[in-house]
Amino acid sequence: MKSYPVAIVGATGLVGATLLSLLEERSFPVNELFLVASKQSAGKEISFRGQMHRIHDLASFDFQKSRIAFFCIGNDLAAEYAPLAAAAGNIVLDKSSFFRNDPSYPLIIPEVNFDDIQRYPHKNIIASPNCNTIPIAVGLKPIYDAAGITRMNIATYQSVSGTGKEAVAELTEQTQQLLSHQAIHPKVYPQQIAFNVLPHIDDFQENGYTREEMKIVWEMRKIYNDESLAINPTAVRVPVFCGHAASVHIETKHKLSAKQAIAILSNAPGVKLITGLYPYPTPVHDAAGNDLVYVGRVRDDISHENGLNFWIVADNLRKGAALNSIQIAEQLIKNDLLP
Secondary structure, three states: OOEEEEEEEOOOOHHHHHHHHHHOOOOOOOEEEEEEEOOOOOOEEEEEEOOEEEEEHHHHHHHHHHEEEEEOOHHEEEEEEEHHHHHOOOOOOOOOOOOOOOOOOOOHHHHHHHHHHOOOOOOEEEOOOOHHHHHHHHHHHHHHHHHEEEEEEEEEEEEEOEEEEEEHHHHHHHHHHHHHHOOOOOOOOOOOOOOOOEEOOOOOOOOEEEHHHHHHHHHHHHHHHOOEEEEEEEEEOOOOOOEEEEEEEEEEOOOOHHHHHHHHHHOOOEEEEEOOOOOOOOOOHHHHOOOOOEEEEEOOOOOOOEEEEEEEEEOOOOOHHHHHHHHHHHHHOOOOOOO
């Protein structure tokens, strides 16, 4: 199999570390690996396939050395360095939100809309959706194809790992402090996160929704290529270390029963349907450390003739972030679409 020089930009973060692990797990065809991070991490070493690899400083890294570049960094750095990497001959798989809404760049989930890559003018930078958009889009695409969807009401329950290492540390520290009857002093989040829920992720917009909530609206419409899709989201941060969940209510164009939806989802790509005595997945028991999108509690809406309800869970660091980018790269290789 042909192999490629690969760069991971943001290799020391949670998503970067997960991506590195998945490249090894999936035997991704890497012939040379470049780990890239901030100046503070430059010179340190990380193991991959039994060998130690030195971390390069992003500010001085030569992207002509790599051909596939996985970007796991924030918007400002992605905006500056992703075009440089692309100009140097890389296919950039970007996890930031900077390129997602740009009509020139594809926003891709392989199970949902991989073929859309061909209709965008700029294919050298491919955006990966937000960590809660991905599982919802994967879980609902077979339903959308079967019956159409006119409206979605979505409430997400998002783990602290979606914020980063500092948030994971804060939840750990606050839990220990509370159990020891010590005072809490939040730093990462505006209020205590341990034993609490915060209906506040990202900045509030003029319409009263947060930017995290609006990402679901913008991204779902682009991924489904349907600007008429009505979406009403609420994003909530919960004291869970890994795994995002969503309670999703939809209204379909054509009547589809819960029984029919279950039959459709039982064979859906990338989806694991949970049924039985306890017909629901959870972040801890099902999603964390796994690659599928888990769907359960599929039921008819008792208040709307064309309504259906779903409970959707996935590992936000794997399928919600790193894995989706790797799957895009795998499909590019499979379809001989790398330049």
